[in-house]
Amino acid sequence: MSVARRLVGFNLFTACVLGVGGWYAGWFSAHAVVGPSLDYFADVDFNELSLVLGYIGGVLGFLIGLGFFNYPLARLRGYPPSLREKEQGGIGRYFSLCTDHKVVGIQYLVGIGLFFFIGGLNAMLIRTELLRPDHQVWPAGTYLTIVGIHGTMMMGMMTSGILGPFANYLIPILIGARRMAFPRIEALTFWLLMAAGVILETTIFFGGFPTGWTGYQPLGTEANPGIDCYYLFFALVGISMTLLGLNMIATIVTMRAPGLTWSRLPIFVWGVLSTAALMVLAAPVLIATLSMALMDRVVQTNFFVAAQGGSAYLYENLFWVFGHPEVYVLALPGFAIVLEILPVFARKPLWGYRLAVGGLLGVTLLSFFVWQHHLFFSGINADLRPFFMLSTELISIPTGLTFLCGMMTLWRGQIRYSVPMLFCLAWFFNFLIGGLSGVFLSDTPSDTTTHGSFFSMAHFHYTIMGGLVFTFFAGIYYWVPKMTGFQLNERLGKIHFWTMFVFFNLTFFPLFIAGFQGGMPRRVVTYPHGLQFLNDWVSVSAFLLGGSMLLFLYNFVKSLVFDRIPSPADPWGSKSIEWQLPSPVPVQNFDRIPVFSSDPYGYGEGGRPVVVPAGAPAGMN
Amino acid sequence: MATPAPKRAEHGKRVIVGGIVLSVVATVLVAVFGGRFLPPGNGSVQASGQVLDNTVMLAIVTPVIAGLLVFFIYVLSQFRHRGGALVDGPPLRDDSRVRVWWIVVTSVTVLFLAGFGTFELLQNGSGGGQGPDPIAVPAGTKLPVQVIAQQWQFTYRYPTYGGLETPQLVLPANTYIELHVTSLDAIHSFWAIELGVKADANPGVDNVAFVKTKGPRTFHVRCAELCGLWHGYMFNNGRVVPEAQFTAWVKSQQSDFAPIAKYLPKYSTTYYPDPQRRAG
Numbered sequence: 001m002s003v004a005r006r007l008v009g010f011n012l013f014t015a016c017v018l019g020v021g022g023w024y025a026g027w028f029s030a031h032a033v034v035g036p037s038l039d040y041f042a043d044v045d046f047n048e049l050s051l052v053l054g055y056i057g058g059v060l061g062f063l064i065g066l067g068f069f070n071y072p073l074a075r076l077r078g079y080p081p082s083l084r085e086k087e088q089g090g091i092g093r094y095f096s097l098c099t100d101h102k103v104v105g106i107q108y109l110v111g112i113g114l115f116f117f118i119g120g121l122n123a124m125l126i127r128t129e130l131l132r133p134d135h136q137v138w139p140a141g142t143y144l145t146i147v148g149i150h151g152t153m154m155m156g157m158m159t160s161g162i163l164g165p166f167a168n169y170l171i172p173i174l175i176g177a178r179r180m181a182f183p184r185i186e187a188l189t190f191w192l193l194m195a196a197g198v199i200l201e202t203t204i205f206f207g208g209f210p211t212g213w214t215g216y217q218p219l220g221t222e223a224n225p226g227i228d229c230y231y232l233f234f235a236l237v238g239i240s241m242t243l244l245g246l247n248m249i250a251t252i253v254t255m256r257a258p259g260l261t262w263s264r265l266p267i268f269v270w271g272v273l274s275t276a277a278l279m280v281l282a283a284p285v286l287i288a289t290l291s292m293a294l295m296d297r298v299v300q301t302n303f304f305v306a307a308q309g310g311s312a313y314l315y316e317n318l319f320w321v322f323g324h325p326e327v328y329v330l331a332l333p334g335f336a337i338v339l340e341i342l343p344v345f346a347r348k349p350l351w352g353y354r355l356a357v358g359g360l361l362g363v364t365l366l367s368f369f370v371w372q373h374h375l376f377f378s379g380i381n382a383d384l385r386p387f388f389m390l391s392t393e394l395i396s397i398p399t400g401l402t403f404l405c406g407m408m409t410l411w412r413g414q415i416r417y418s419v420p421m422l423f424c425l426a427w428f429f430n431f432l433i434g435g436l437s438g439v440f441l442s443d444t445p446s447d448t449t450t451h452g453s454f455f456s457m458a459h460f461h462y463t464i465m466g467g468l469v470f471t472f473f474a475g476i477y478y479w480v481p482k483m484t485g486f487q488l489n490e491r492l493g494k495i496h497f498w499t500m501f502v503f504f505n506l507t508f509f510p511l512f513i514a515g516f517q518g519g520m521p522r523r524v525v526t527y528p529h530g531l532q533f534l535n536d537w538v539s540v541s542a543f544l545l546g547g548s549m550l551l552f553l554y555n556f557v558k559s560l561v562f563d564r565i566p567s568p569a570d571p572w573g574s575k576s577i578e579w580q581l582p583s584p585v586p587v588q589n590f591d592r593i594p595v596f597s598s599d600p601y602g603y604g605e606g607g608r609p610v611v612v613p614a615g616a617p618a619g620m621n
Numbered sequence: 622m623a624t625p626a627p628k629r630a631e632h633g634k635r636v637i638v639g640g641i642v643l644s645v646v647a648t649v650l651v652a653v654f655g656g657r658f659l660p661p662g663n664g665s666v667q668a669s670g671q672v673l674d675n676t677v678m679l680a681i682v683t684p685v686i687a688g689l690l691v692f693f694i695y696v697l698s699q700f701r702h703r704g705g706a707l708v709d710g711p712p713l714r715d716d717s718r719v720r721v722w723w724i725v726v727t728s729v730t731v732l733f734l735a736g737f738g739t740f741e742l743l744q745n746g747s748g749g750g751q752g753p754d755p756i757a758v759p760a761g762t763k764l765p766v767q768v769i770a771q772q773w774q775f776t777y778r779y780p781t782y783g784g785l786e787t788p789q790l791v792l793p794a795n796t797y798i799e800l801h802v803t804s805l806d807a808i809h810s811f812w813a814i815e816l817g818v819k820a821d822a823n824p825g826v827d828n829v830a831f832v833k834t835k836g837p838r839t840f841h842v843r844c845a846e847l848c849g850l851w852h853g854y855m856f857n858n859g860r861v862v863p864e865a866q867f868t869a870w871v872k873s874q875q876s877d878f879a880p881i882a883k884y885l886p887k888y889s890t891t892y893y894p895d896p897q898r899r900a901g
Contacts (some may be wrong), residue, residue, distance in 0.1 A: 010900075216846075217717075218806070218808070218824065223849075228798070306824055306893060348713065349713070352651045352714070377750040379753070379823055379827075381752070382752045382755060390735040396727065396731055400727040402725075407692060408719060410696050411696060412632065412700055413700050414708045415711045416701075432685075439678055440675065444742045444747060445733065446674050446863040448749050448819045449661050449671060449749045451810075515660075519659055521812065573707045603709045603710065
């Protein structure tokens with residue numbers, strides 16, 4: 001009985017029930033009210049407005065069920081403000097609206113991990129199809145849907161891959177605060193993302209979508225209703241990103257502890273700040289673009305319909321105005337994690353702090369001025385191609401600064417090869433190949449061959465998987481002992497690293513050759529017979545890469561659920577403040593707010609870690 | 622006990638000398654032999670230009686890879702922590718010489734690459750689609766050929782031969798071709814792989830690309846932009862043939878397609894919205 005009683009109330013279970021209820025409410029209301037009154041539904045057998053309203057109703061029901069409207073409604077009815085929701089308590093916190101930033105961080109880690117796993121499974125399905133040159137495993141439409149879900153899931157979910165789990169968990173601690181600036185919005189970003197992920201998966205009930213993760217028009221306008229799931233997914237991700245970014249900026253700017261000047265901020269905080277700036281400026285463009293595309297479908301507007309005065313170029317431009325900053329949303333947190341972890345394992349201060357910050361900010365700024373390199377041969381603005389070639393190549397200067405700072409931090413250090421360090425070192429290798437292959441893509445004459453081919457596909461897997469996912473795992477191995485209080489098995493971790501590193505490279509390096517020499521375009525269900533050996537090689541490596549991820553999952557569950565070996569407070573000998581707190585970190589983080597007198601990189605300088613003051617809990621701050 | 626640790630200057634000297642030696646060897650190899658293996662080959666003037674471009678870039682990328690490889694192998698083997706207790710390294714936080722050299726070298730490299738790429742691009746457009754108002758227009762007479770993409774095939778029209786429309790792409794050798802790429806439905810991309818041509822096909826847009834053919838050969842055409850269900854099957858082959866053979870081929874096509882010629886829409890740079898409302 002107690003289980004049943006626990007399910008009643010504002011939690012994930014109620015949210016799912018109300019979500020499904022809201023979906024049907026939206027669906028039926030659109031059918032009942034709107035359907036008969038508009039002529040154009042007479043011509044089609046599917047009322048798309050009802051599908052969209054269904055999803056909007058579903059999301060609203062989901063949020064009501066989680067209790068996101070309780071607080072605003074209580075305030076409207078005149079109740080005094082309260083600061084916290086469900087911060088104390090056991091496992092139930094993780095399945096409900098919780099305003100403790102540490103709970104949200106762990107929710108993000110598990111939630112994003114789940115969708116990352118689904119996206120990865122889609123990659124396995126793609127590689128299964130490409131084992132043979134002729135199409136046979138999946139029907140062509142199913143194959144395109146799998147490709148679309150893989151790309152969209154990874155690009156959408158992993159935008160918050162590092163900011164979600166690690167920034168939410170660590171930013172308040174690193175800046176000496178007890179919470180984020182907007183704790184409820186913080187929780188909202190997570191639950192919106194989860195609702196979005198489910199919506200994207202349901203596209204398979206409505207015919208899937210054939211457009212890949214870019215959703216180009218006019219293909220999007222003529223596609224199955226399944227593409228509405230894509231638009232809604234990405235728009236919700238956009239909302240989540242915007243709110244997450246705003247929250248991070250507000251927190252970092254206003255809530256730093258005494259003494260924590262801009263030049264003493266950990267470089268990870270700078271990385272989060274630059275990423276948040278990208279999110280806040282770029283994601284609203286995405287929300288607007290996809291809303292327009294959705295309206296083109298369901299209420300017959302013509303933003304992107306060329307025959308009615310719209311423009312498909314408009315969609316391409318708007319999408320990439322968002323899309324290129326988006327890929328730096330994916331890459332920058334990786335830079336920051338690498339620069340944050342290297343000093344700990346090289347036992348040296350971060351070299352060139354200002355250069356590193358300048359590098360991060362430089363990439364942030366430049367990434368808004370490169371978007372048309374995705375459209376070199378689309379037939380717009382041919383005279384702007386030299387400019388976009390230059391601006392794209394200029395990005396390698398701030399990126400190079402990140403490399404320089406990392407390399408000089410290693411120079412003459414006392415390097416320990418712990419698992420997080422191995423992942424960071426792999427980042428140098430992967431991002432070097434990813435970045436240098438990007439030079440070929442940025443050069444317009446060379447792009448004639450590489451554009452839209454497997455070469456560009458290999459390029460962005462090297463930068464995003466090699467850059468983001470490797471540092472994501474570095475963050476997991478580095479910070480999860482702090483987040484959970486339990487060690488991760490070092491030996492299994494090393495096996496995971498080496499299998500992942502080797503099979504990652506064996507998977508993606510041959511794809512450069514397939515695209516460059518073999519002329520294999522992206523997203524094709526079939527390819528010339530001569531490329532079968534390369535593709536089989538890639539598929540087998542990809543399956544082994546997937547196996548390496550299963551090994552990680554095994555390690556994660558075994559270490560945290562079964563072995564449960566307590567982790568010391570500071571297993572890595574770091575001087576950063578999060579390691580001076582007990583593991584896991586107590587609910588209010590600090591008894592008293594700490595005072596900072598240096599940056600956390602005082603290795604070899606006699607610099608001591610920031611002392612966390614003990615004392616009576618300071619209450620609600 | 623191992624040999625005593627080398628002094629500070631020696632570390633730097635070793636890495637720099639090792640990096641330079643490996644870079645010089647590797648770069649010379651790439652510069653001399655790279656062109657033979659790099660795409661898109663020798664199929665057209667534009668393709669050869671791109672091979673030069675690719676060779677130059679690979680020759681610039683090679684020393685970067687070689688230098689970093691030497692650096693990391695040296696650093697990761699030489700500066701590893703041995704023994705139990707944690708030892709701190711020297712607290713180096715900045716070095717103005719390193720900083721200035723790095724910024725100067727990366728900036729010069731990047732500016733050179735952008736300059737060289739722009740120079741190559743503006744010579745003849747490098748086979749890329751330039752939209753309706755091309756900026757890099759090669760001099761001389763050109764044979765206009767229209768590429769019409771639709772889901773999921775390419776058809777070709779020859780406006781100077783009475784608007785002949787055919788499913789085959791045949792081009793005369795050693796001739797400048799002016800390709801007009803357009804689409805009837807979704808966005809496609811016309812990619813003639815061995816000719817080094819890529820131009821997106823947009824409905825309602827005339828996307829112009831230039832290519833100068835060389836000797837007779839065959840080449841592959843693929844769609845390089847996701848265009849829906851059968852995107853993977855949107856490919857065919859084209860041929861470059863001697864001038865006389867081309868004229869004969871045009872004649873045979875004209876007589877083959879004579880019965881349907883009168884049903885074709887008049888030649889136009891774009892066909893969108895489709896004047897004959899063909900299935901889209």
